[in-house]
Amino acid sequence: xxxxxxxxxxxxxxxxxxxxxxxxxxxxxxxxxxxxxxxxxxxxxxxxxxxxxxxxxxxxxxxxxxxxxxxxxxxxxxxxxxxxxxxxxxxxxxxxxxxxxxxxxxxxxxxxxxxxxxxxxxxxxxxxxxxxxxxxxxxxxxxxxxxxxxxxxxxxxxxxxxxxxxxxxxxxxxxxxxxxxxxxxxxxxxxxxxxxxxxxxxxxxxxxxxxxxxxxxxxxxxxxxxxxxxxxxxxxxxxxxxxxxxxxxxxxxxxxxxxxxxxxxxxxxxxxxxxxxxxxxxxxxxxxxxxxxxxxxxxxxxxxxxxxxxxxxxxxxxxxxxxxxxxxxxxxxxxxxxxxxxxxxxxxxxxxxxxxxxxxxxxxxxxxxxxxxxxxxxxxxxxxxxxxxxxxxxxxxxxxxxxxxxxxxxxxxxxxxxxxxxxxxxxxxxxxxxxxxxxxxxxxxxxxxxxxxxxxxxxxxxxxxxxxxxxxxxxxxxxxxxxxxxxxxxxxxxxxxxxxxxxxxxxxxxxxxxxxxxxxxx
Numbered sequence: 001x002x003x004x005x006x007x008x009x010x011x012x013x014x015x016x017x018x019x020x021x022x023x024x025x026x027x028x029x030x031x032x033x034x035x036x037x038x039x040x041x042x043x044x045x046x047x048x049x050x051x052x053x054x055x056x057x058x059x060x061x062x063x064x065x066x067x068x069x070x071x072x073x074x075x076x077x078x079x080x081x082x083x084x085x086x087x088x089x090x091x092x093x094x095x096x097x098x099x100x101x102x103x104x105x106x107x108x109x110x111x112x113x114x115x116x117x118x119x120x121x122x123x124x125x126x127x128x129x130x131x132x133x134x135x136x137x138x139x140x141x142x143x144x145x146x147x148x149x150x151x152x153x154x155x156x157x158x159x160x161x162x163x164x165x166x167x168x169x170x171x172x173x174x175x176x177x178x179x180x181x182x183x184x185x186x187x188x189x190x191x192x193x194x195x196x197x198x199x200x201x202x203x204x205x206x207x208x209x210x211x212x213x214x215x216x217x218x219x220x221x222x223x224x225x226x227x228x229x230x231x232x233x234x235x236x237x238x239x240x241x242x243x244x245x246x247x248x249x250x251x252x253x254x255x256x257x258x259x260x261x262x263x264x265x266x267x268x269x270x271x272x273x274x275x276x277x278x279x280x281x282x283x284x285x286x287x288x289x290x291x292x293x294x295x296x297x298x299x300x301x302x303x304x305x306x307x308x309x310x311x312x313x314x315x316x317x318x319x320x321x322x323x324x325x326x327x328x329x330x331x332x333x334x335x336x337x338x339x340x341x342x343x344x345x346x347x348x349x350x351x352x353x354x355x356x357x358x359x360x361x362x363x364x365x366x367x368x369x370x371x372x373x374x375x376x377x378x379x380x381x382x383x384x385x386x387x388x389x390x391x392x393x394x395x396x397x398x399x400x401x402x403x404x405x406x407x408x409x410x411x412x413x414x415x416x417x418x419x420x421x422x423x424x425x426x427x428x429x430x431x432x433x434x435x436x437x438x439x440x441x442x443x444x445x446x447x448x449x450x451x452x453x454x455x456x457x458x459x460x461x462x463x464x465x466x467x468x469x470x471x472x473x474x475x476x477x478x479x480x481x482x483x484x485x486x487x488x489x490x491x492x493x494x495x496x497x498x499x500x501x502x503x504x505x506x507x508x509x510x511x512x513x514x515x516x517x518x519x520x521x522x
Contacts, residue, residue, distance in 0.1 A: 041073060043501055043508055046491035048105035053078040054491075054499055054510075055110065055131075057103060058086075064414060071100045071114075074134045081499075081510040087134035091127075101159060103129070106167050107193045112136055113143075115159060121145040124159045124172060126195055143197075144172045144189045164219040165350070167193055171219040178205070188253065190223050198223055201257035206249070213238060215248075216347075220279040225253040228277045242341045244271040244292065252285065263310050269295055270317070272303065273341055276358060278348035284308060288348060288358050288388060290340055291317065300340055302388045302399045304356075318396035323362075323384045323403060343386060349422045354392035357422050359429075361385050361404075382406040382416040383445075387427055387464055398468040402429060403437075405445035415450035419490035421498040425466045425518055430475075430500060432484050433460035438474060450484060459485050459502070461513075475500070475511075483509075 040061045048055040057072035075086040089112055091098050101113040101124065110129040115122055125140035146157055157174040164170075169190055176185040184205040190198045205212065212231040219225055232238045232246040250263040265272060265287050274289040285307040293299045301319035305312055324339035343360040350356050362383035385402040406416040418431040434446040435458050448457065458474040489501040496517050502509040 040506075042503065043075075043486070043489055043510075044069075044072065045489050046493070046499055046501075047074075047103040048110050049491070049493040049499075050108065050131075053084070054493060055103075055105075056489075056510075069100060071098075072103075074103070074129065076131070076134060077510055079512075081512060085134055089129070089134075089136060091136065091140075092138050102161060104161065104163060104170070106163065106170060106195070111195070113159075113161060114140075117148070118142075119145075120148045122148065122156060141195055143191065143195065144174070144187070146174055146176070146187075160217065162217050162219055164221050164223070166221055168221055169193070169198065169219055169223045170195065171217060171225060173217060175214070186227070188225055188257070190219070190225065190257075192223075199256040201225075201253055203251070203253070203260065206251060206262060211235060211238070212249075215275070216277060218277050218279065218347075220283055222283050223256070224279070224283070226277055226279070226285060227251040227253075228275060230275075244273065244294070248272060248275045248287075250277060250285065250287070261310055263307055265305055265307075265312070267291070267303070267305075267315065267317075269293060270303070273300075274343050274345055274360070276345040276348055278350070278356070280306070280350065280356075281354055284313075286348070286356075286394075288356070288390065289345060290322070290343065290360075290386075292340065302358075302396050304388075304390045304394050304396050306394050314394045316390075316395045318399065320399040320401075322386070323401050339384070342383075346420070349420075351422070351424055353424070356390040357427055358388040358390070359385065359420055359427070360388075361417060363417075380408050380413050380416065382408065382413075382418075385418060385429060385431075387429075387468075389464075389466075389468060400464060400468045400470060402462050402470065402472075403443075403445045404431060404433065404448075405437075406432065406448045408450060412450045414486045414488055415484050416448075417487045419485070419487040419498070419500070421492040421513070421515070423496060423515060423518075426515070427464045428498065428513075428515065429462040429464075430485065430490060430498070430513075431460055431487055433458055433474075435474070438472065457484060459483065459500070 041058045042061045042064060044057045044059045044064060046054055046056050054077050056075045058075055059069055059072045063069060071089045073086055073088050076084050078084050094116060096117045098114045098116040101115055103112050110131060111126045112129055113126050115124050123142055124144045126143055127136045127140040130137055157176055160173050162171045169192060172189045174187050178184045186203040186205060188201045192198055212229045215228045215230050217227055229249050230246050231249060237245040248265055252261045270291045271294050272291050275287055276289055278286050280286050287305040291301055291303050299319055300322050301317055304316045306314035322340040342362045342364050344363050345360045348356050348358055365378055365380045367378050383404055385404055386399060388399045389397040391397050408416040415432055418429050421428040432448055434448045434456055436446045461473060461475055463471045483502045483504050486501050492498045496515045498513045500511040500513060502511055
């Protein structure tokens with residue numbers, strides 16, 4: 001595994017050089033200075049990158065623990081991972097309170113999205129961020145409006161934003177909940193990369209209200225919208241996610257909103273338990289995920305389907321044995337099946353040659369109660385990662401599983417899960433782990449807990465090559481000090497580079513991983 005690592009570390013040069021000389025790793029380490037938080041502000045997300053460096057948001061640690069986010073501080077780091085400038089984002093001229101939504105990079109520009117009340121509507125606005133000063137230009141554009149209702153504020157619909165692959169188009173959508181006798185109303189607005197409106201559409205939900213869940217939206221490179229929905233005969237059937245009593249449907253909105261069609265992906269003898277959607281280079285709808293057989297057997301596997309309109313024109317299936325969450329003999333049927341049904345699927349990533357990668361992770365939540373505080377508690381477990389590789393012709397090549405066992409107390413989930421970098425021939429996964437999980441061969445994963453002692457944590461990096469061969473090692477700078485990474489704050493910034501955040505108490509560092517270029521055009 002050949003990588004070049006440019007980083008700002010948490011310990012002294014001497015300690016790092018000793019660690020490098022004894023680790024046997026091919027990683028090259030470049031040293032830098034360290035940063036300390038002020039007013040408990042911690043890096044939260046890498047929101048943009050360009051040829052000059054990266055842009056990072058920083059919010060209060062207390063807000064991060066509670067899942068709250070106001071207008072953040074925006075920081076700029078150069079290519080040597082040195083902090084060069086920072087600024088608190090602020091809307092100057094507003095008559096009503098504003099709510100921060102998110103920051104998106106669209107082409108070479110950086111936009112801040114926020115909402116406020118205006119003309120008896122909840123309005124979504126976007127304002128460009130001046131990269132040289134890290135301030136808003138204070139000339140926002142209105143993107144979408146939600147009519148005010150008599151409902152309480154917490155019942156109001158929320159805006160959802162998503163970019164197309166390549167950033168050609170932006171989707172803004174919200175769902176107005178229906179009543180007992182009326183269906184939900186889905187509202188869509190598609191804008192180009194300059195945030196100029198392209199088309200709008202209002203759609204009635206095709207399933208009866210309460211009997212479906214929207215799983216994902218996809219916006220194609222040509223500006224078409226696809227809505228992935230999971231539906232069943234009753235809300236109770238949907239809640240029992242471990243039972244095959246549900247199906248998937250996909251609503252396609254094409255031709256600038258003029259053509260609406262419904263696609264029902266079904267295959268005889270198989271129940272499609274998990275699904276993700278996307279569009280290939282020909283703008284054809286594709287679906288991939290996991291299946292179980294319905295012929296009384298217990299086999300499972302991965303699939304990839306391609307559609308031309310509502311017609312399925314290609315399908316591929318490949319069995320694999322999923323790692324279960326409960327593998328003991330006394331486990332119930334639900335507990336045994338939960339391993340496959342508990343996966344959360346990332347968006348499909350397409351490579352330049354037309355091949356694709358799907359990455360998923362087992363995630364379950366356990367509710368509890370703290371008698372001392374009289375508060376309910378929750379723990380989230382992030383376990384096995386599954387990586388599915390699809391060849392350019394749509395055939396499933398392999399599915400590999402990386403065993404992981406992370407348990408996060410309530411509020412500390414940002415130290416769990418994983419970060420990804422998909423290259424032309426390899427996939428890299430970065431996550432926090434327990435040192436004992438670097439064992440040779442297959443071993444029962446030891447719990448990683450973000451509140452663990454210093455000796456019980458490290459940052460692991462897994463490499464999967466074109467054939468699915470797996471290599472796992474720790475990043476050299478994480479082996480001695482108590483350094484954790486926030487996977488959601490890591491980001492692939494080019495076709496061979498990834499930026500990783502390292503954090504220790506009130507100190508933090510940015511690291512850039514430069515992966516070996518195995519293709520001349522990288």
